[in-house]
Amino acid sequence: MIGRGVSKRIKSIKFAFLSPEEMRRLSATKIITADTYDDDGFPIDMGLMDPHLGVIEPGLRCKTCGKKVDDCPGHFGHIDLAMPVIHVGYVKDIKNLLKATCRECGKLLLTDAQAKEYKKDMDRIGDSGGDFLDVMLVTKETAKDASKRQSCPHCKAVQRKITLDKPTTFREDGHKLTPKEVRERLEKIPDEDLIPLGIHPGIARPEWMVLTALLVPPVTVRPSITLESGDRSEDDLTHKLVDVLRINQRLRENRDAGAPQLIVEDLWELLQYHVTTYFDNQTSGIPPARHRSGRPLKTLAQRLKGKEGRFRSNLSGKRVNFSARTVISPDPLLSINEVGIPVETAKELTVPIRVTSYNIDTIKELIRNTVNPPEDLFYSAGVNYVIRPDNRRVKVTEKNAETLAESIDIGYTVERQLVDGDIVLFNRQPSLHRMSMMAHEVRVMPYKTFRFNLAVCPPYNADFDGDEMNLHVLQSEEARVEAKVLMRVQEHIISPRFGGPVIGAIHDYVTGSFLLTFRDSKFTREQVIKILARLDYEDLPPSRVEDGIEYWLGKELFNLALPKDLNIEFKASICQHCDDCKKKECDVDAFVHIKDGKISCGTIDEKAVGAFKGRILDKVARDYGSDRAREFIDTITKLALGAIMVRGFTTGIDDEDIPNEAKIQIEDLLKNAKREVDELVSAYREGILEQMPGRSLEETLEVEVMKVLGRARDTAGQIAGKHLGLENSAVIMAKSGARGSMLNLSQMAGSIGQQAVRGERIARGYWGRTLPHFRKNDLGAEAKGFVESSYKSGLAPTEYFFHSMGGREGLVDTAVRTSRSGYMQRRLINALEDLKVKQDGTVRNTADTIIQFKYGEDGVDPSRSIRGDAIDMDDILLEVLGERYWGLYTGEREKALASYGTQEKDMLSISFEEEEVEEE
Amino acid sequence: MVDVNVMLHELVPEHTLLSEEEAKKVLEGLKIKVDQLPKIRKDDPVLKILEMVEGEITEGRIIKVTRRSESAGVSVVYRMVVERVK
Numbered sequence A: 001m002i003g004r005g006v007s008k009r010i011k012s013i014k015f016a017f018l019s020p021e022e023m024r025r026l027s028a029t030k031i032i033t034a035d036t037y038d039d040d041g042f043p044i045d046m047g048l049m050d051p052h053l054g055v056i057e058p059g060l061r062c063k064t065c066g067k068k069v070d071d072c073p074g075h076f077g078h079i080d081l082a083m084p085v086i087h088v089g090y091v092k093d094i095k096n097l098l099k100a101t102c103r104e105c106g107k108l109l110l111t112d113a114q115a116k117e118y119k120k121d122m123d124r125i126g127d128s129g130g131d132f133l134d135v136m137l138v139t140k141e142t143a144k145d146a147s148k149r150q151s152c153p154h155c156k157a158v159q160r161k162i163t164l165d166k167p168t169t170f171r172e173d174g175h176k177l178t179p180k181e182v183r184e185r186l187e188k189i190p191d192e193d194l195i196p197l198g199i200h201p202g203i204a205r206p207e208w209m210v211l212t213a214l215l216v217p218p219v220t221v222r223p224s225i226t227l228e229s230g231d232r233s234e235d236d237l238t239h240k241l242v243d244v245l246r247i248n249q250r251l252r253e254n255r256d257a258g259a260p261q262l263i264v265e266d267l268w269e270l271l272q273y274h275v276t277t278y279f280d281n282q283t284s285g286i287p288p289a290r291h292r293s294g295r296p297l298k299t300l301a302q303r304l305k306g307k308e309g310r311f312r313s314n315l316s317g318k319r320v321n322f323s324a325r326t327v328i329s330p331d332p333l334l335s336i337n338e339v340g341i342p343v344e345t346a347k348e349l350t351v352p353i354r355v356t357s358y359n360i361d362t363i364k365e366l367i368r369n370t371v372n373p374p375e376d377l378f379y380s381a382g383v384n385y386v387i388r389p390d391n392r393r394v395k396v397t398e399k400n401a402e403t404l405a406e407s408i409d410i411g412y413t414v415e416r417q418l419v420d421g422d423i424v425l426f427n428r429q430p431s432l433h434r435m436s437m438m439a440h441e442v443r444v445m446p447y448k449t450f451r452f453n454l455a456v457c458p459p460y461n462a463d464f465d466g467d468e469m470n471l472h473v474l475q476s477e478e479a480r481v482e483a484k485v486l487m488r489v490q491e492h493i494i495s496p497r498f499g500g501p502v503i504g505a506i507h508d509y510v511t512g513s514f515l516l517t518f519r520d521s522k523f524t525r526e527q528v529i530k531i532l533a534r535l536d537y538e539d540l541p542p543s544r545v546e547d548g549i550e551y552w553l554g555k556e557l558f559n560l561a562l563p564k565d566l567n568i569e570f571k572a573s574i575c576q577h578c579d580d581c582k583k584k585e586c587d588v589d590a591f592v593h594i595k596d597g598k599i600s601c602g603t604i605d606e607k608a609v610g611a612f613k614g615r616i617l618d619k620v621a622r623d624y625g626s627d628r629a630r631e632f633i634d635t636i637t638k639l640a641l642g643a644i645m646v647r648g649f650t651t652g653i654d655d656e657d658i659p660n661e662a663k664i665q666i667e668d669l670l671k672n673a674k675r676e677v678d679e680l681v682s683a684y685r686e687g688i689l690e691q692m693p694g695r696s697l698e699e700t701l702e703v704e705v706m707k708v709l710g711r712a713r714d715t716a717g718q719i720a721g722k723h724l725g726l727e728n729s730a731v732i733m734a735k736s737g738a739r740g741s742m743l744n745l746s747q748m749a750g751s752i753g754q755q756a757v758r759g760e761r762i763a764r765g766y767w768g769r770t771l772p773h774f775r776k777n778d779l780g781a782e783a784k785g786f787v788e789s790s791y792k793s794g795l796a797p798t799e800y801f802f803h804s805m806g807g808r809e810g811l812v813d814t815a816v817r818t819s820r821s822g823y824m825q826r827r828l829i830n831a832l833e834d835l836k837v838k839q840d841g842t843v844r845n846t847a848d849t850i851i852q853f854k855y856g857e858d859g860v861d862p863s864r865s866i867r868g869d870a871i872d873m874d875d876i877l878l879e880v881l882g883e884r885y886w887g888l889y890t891g892e893r894e895k896a897l898a899s900y901g902t903q904e905k906d907m908l909s910i911s912f913e914e915e916e917v918e919e920e
Numbered sequence B: 001m002v003d004v005n006v007m008l009h010e011l012v013p014e015h016t017l018l019s020e021e022e023a024k025k026v027l028e029g030l031k032i033k034v035d036q037l038p039k040i041r042k043d044d045p046v047l048k049i050l051e052m053v054e055g056e057i058t059e060g061r062i063i064k065v066t067r068r069s070e071s072a073g074v075s076v077v078y079r080m081v082v083e084r085v086k
């Protein structure tokens, strides 16, 4: 496979053990003492901080290589262990080896013929291109087969049962095997018997899995830090090695002095514990070693493992320069492409600029500006560093600014502070899709937050309750161009996830558009000027006069944002889905009709301009390109905000006020519902409740009760809703799609309804009842979590309790869902990250093998598709047939389509995947 | 030899063996070598059935798989026969 763009391919990686001899050869010094520094603060020779192990203090030279701090790579030392200990990382392998070989002669417990057979199997798989894992499978088989044998086929010795007492104690028929005995057994295994077991004897003798020497990492790996108080604080690894050395010393002394066996064994076990925790302090079966403060020590395995480990935290993800992070806040007057950056940030972040004959004068000016900014400007960029052709960096300071300005020449590079228009990457975690990181243009602004247009909140999933975001300044011309072409906000208006807009009006923008365009909302000259003040437009639409008063129609103001040749027709969010749609004569002005860029009827709300659902937005982005779409969003943003501000908009709890007779009506309704439930319960008790097919009697009762109570809640909502009209702010928000739903409102004004845990009425708590407030076996509405009250009237104590139960379940569900989907996403990305679509439309991996012959099997880019389809039949028909096509409706329209093409899919069903509103 | 003809199952798409000429054409069309194709194992149940019709199918032959596709209606995939998947 070499030659197809892969210049070098790693064929194999070999893993081997370090033999004690090799450790000693690697070692710069033997470590014998547990003391690190002497009284004068100098490192003790042959101690853990021996200067032969490398340097960590600036100015000093390494005693091994003679180099200084950053040049000396550090050198290993070693500890000679008084008695051998098991290496925790290999206990499994040791166990398998002990089981598979003879306790007397050390040979593999298979006949020579069997061994040869397995060896042949391995070779065959290796030759036919099977990889390491396949070969290992055979060796496992070999070991398993050998372990089954009761007596040695070579020396006839009877084998005993080897067990492992976790983590590191081996037993033979219950008798303890010391590491020394284990090592002796492993030593006896002949080289040729190792090969069928998958061990290459030249590089890995099994007895090396039992340590007789311990490699001590260089000090550079475990630097000590000097605290402000002058005290020295040692790395966890050093602490652990001190423990090892101490016990090692005592063990040697006791052994040499001929101390009782019991004491020696205790110390030996302690040494085993320290060496084990030195490798992995989370070994199961033993308590983790702790720091004096009680904190568990971070030893070798802990440095590598997990999210904070070396791999995920330092190698797959790194800290970077030219980046900034701060709290975000909204600025509706910024373009969606822009990001507001605090002056302090702008002065810290830089872009490298190469000095040429074209810009040398400007750059000189910039350097002078650094210390002498022009007074009439709010912000002026300076230069932080000058980089000379020999790569020497000079910081621009008050003193040297003038001389530096004079000294720069072509070939120099300067690091210029940010200016308006610089391209930066902006990101909010968790970065779940590509729109989580987009390129923005810089706008330097006062105050200390990053700011952006609220239309860009949905792709980042950002709000302003304290969210922070990251910003990265691009450092090369290619990177800037690439970011501008591929990553700019305006290029991501349409999401590849569902082929609709992810950037668009939300919240007040939707309310504003609604207020601007609903029915014939009128605006005076003064108001119009206020609304249009920040807009760029060619002609003000002509005013109208009624009763001598001049006014403008909101709809005509909205036309200013539309492309001049736009044609579209759809139903607004406020549509009541009447059975017989009156279209242009709609009672609630919910039928939007736009011809040649002019609205003739209909209200602009979420369905027109909202993120996820905006039909006009979608059409503009598709048909007129991203530049026009950006302009469209920027314009409607300002229009909507102008409208909402001149009219004024507020909501309060009195928006949920309903008249007394409505309240009484709801009360009666709920009373009836409860009576109905009681009747169902007594029917159930008398055994006259009709059982539903496929359900038990209890289930039938539950279903019936839920039905009754659900209906009651809905009816209560309807009664309340009757008194909440479109003049009500809360209703405007709910119906236009800005925020909240009619259900929210009816729960505030009418009744909250049944609370559920695991989809059922609440049943847990005490014996036979949910709370002591109720009789045992009460199956009525109140006793099982029906909340009759509204949020506004307030809940009874029992109701409050049930509501908390339901609420808690919701919270737990979201928490579980996010963590689970996060892990799933991680696995998916790891599996798919290096697939790409090639020029010929195939999807391939890095080995250039085909994964998919056509991207998505149909080769359609979802972000350029019309709700999943390559072409928009609806639009083409409109183009061909003109407005006549609008005349053909539902049934007829579908028939027209069917006869037009053989496309199977339902082109007309405009079924956007409804984005569920995620509550915090 | 085989108890069940998996090819008859509704979830198993259509598999056909390409002749050497057809295989050459496919590879030329895609401008790739055989080993860049997705793989199908020689001991795949479908191949067992195919072998009853076509005789032994050696490693390196190409199987054409035609299946229903949610997005494209019909999608065609080619797979190279291998002894065991690497």
Ligand SMILES: [Mg+2]
Pocket: A462, A463, A464, A465, A466, A467
């Ligand atoms: Mg937040």
Ligand SMILES: [Zn+2]
Pocket: A053, A054, A055, A062, A063, A064, A065, A066, A067, A072, A073, A074, A075
């Ligand atoms: Zn050194």
Ligand SMILES: [Zn+2]
Pocket: A102, A103, A104, A105, A106, A107, A152, A153, A154, A155, A156, A157
């Ligand atoms: Zn033996």
Ligand SMILES: [Zn+2]
Pocket: A575, A576, A577, A578, A581, A582, A583, A586, A587, A588, A590, A591
């Ligand atoms: Zn209508």
